[in-house]
Amino acid sequence: MRDVAIIGAGMIPFGRRDEDTLMDMLACASLNALDDAGLGDQLVDAVYVANVGGGMLQRQTAIASSLADRLSLLPAAAETIENGPASGASAVKNGLLAIASGYYDTALVVGGEKMHEVDSHHATDFVSAMTHPQAEYLYGITMPGLGGLFARLYMEKYGVTREHLHAVTLKNHAMGALNPYANFKKPLNDKDIFDGPQALVNNPILADPLRLYDLCPISDGAAALVLSTVDIAKKSGRPYVVIAGFGQATDTHTLAERADPTELKAVSLSARKAFAMANLKPSDIHVAELHDAFTILEIAESERIGFFNEGEGGDAVSSGKTRLGGQIPINVSGGLKARGHPMGATGVAQIVDIVWQLRHELPENRQVKNAEIGLTINFGGFANNVLCFILRRVEA
């Protein structure tokens, strides 16, 4: 297998984008990535588009074909990838394998979602459609509801407290406030959401024990990458990023059927595979983007990947070990919690953020100093399909 490089990265700001169609967002992010790659008018061999809701929300299918046409990339191969909230990382995986195999030399990978097409009840229902049709969905469970079931188990087993969850919220919103692409650009303080007189009003329980600010928002947005062979990357004359490791694993569809749902087996397994491929260990990682759709997940994933021992992830956040400048900065972008979670875009956006970190392009208040190795976790369903990538900076 050949090494695969990332030579272009682009994004558009996440949030409510009523003025844009899904195709507008995908096209804009794609052009940003193609321009960043310096490909000019050149074509790519393949286009992989991550999207979940096109058919349900926009009544539009075969989105990749449409995008290849809109960007005048014909006759490039094109596929739409749907893998729930892990669609973005799955699309990157498809690009990785296609180039690593030697079949293609270049690929555009783009993920996008327009979730504000419908009201919040319909958006909640759309997201819930990934749960088991008979054993979960019929009962009215939502993804935050599964998060609540998981949070209670994890908090009881490991002593994670509300203060720990709160520390994740504050950290990620503080970083989102510095990120021009973030859905939430407003820092929060204790009095807003935790111990002030208006805390219960501003931050009500939505999926007990999780509160409003424990959950990621419903967002519109898109992000894109250009993948290529290392030979092409070298021609750019600037530092580039290679995919050093990749892993993917699945788990039972329903949360209830797992022997111990707190284990997050698919997270552990996908990370273990990625570390083995990269010949690296958790302490080698300089910066990570984890799938914090709910605050409890950032804590749990940080333990399952091996950044911290079991039961120590909560204290790690509270003591600043996961902040910018800490032992292992996590979700410097603001994460899903503040940057937002347009489902198909998320896995691609996480890698875009890590590419920017490894190319040392971010302003000082967001840049992890001398970052050379980064990791992402993109989490599908409720941890039933997880992808981990490890990226490494290469000097020109």
Next chain:
Amino acid sequence: MKTVSAFIAYQCKRCGRMHYPFHDRCMDCKGREFEEVKPQGNAKLLTYTAIFSLPCGFDQRFLILGVAEFEGNVKALGQVKADSVDQLKVGMIVKSSWEPIRFQSGEDVYGLKFEPLE
């Protein structure tokens, strides 16, 4: 929609492992033949939540849901009959029943409900 008249779990005829929901192959031995069993009666509440942002099809302010474990290591999600999560605790015994859980396409859809016994 096909009406299901009871909560049914599936026991692998080759190795005895219980499954819920249905799988076409046993998760342990990959056997393909299962016997239907009907877990009934009491179960242990393993975790629970109350959700206040409900999907389409639920016309109520909140919904309490929990995962309970029946005898034989069968675990399932169900709706919990309680006014508040303050009445619940992990590990408590709940009585299970098969009752309407939502109204869909003009008819009741049945599923598991759990009622705290303590």
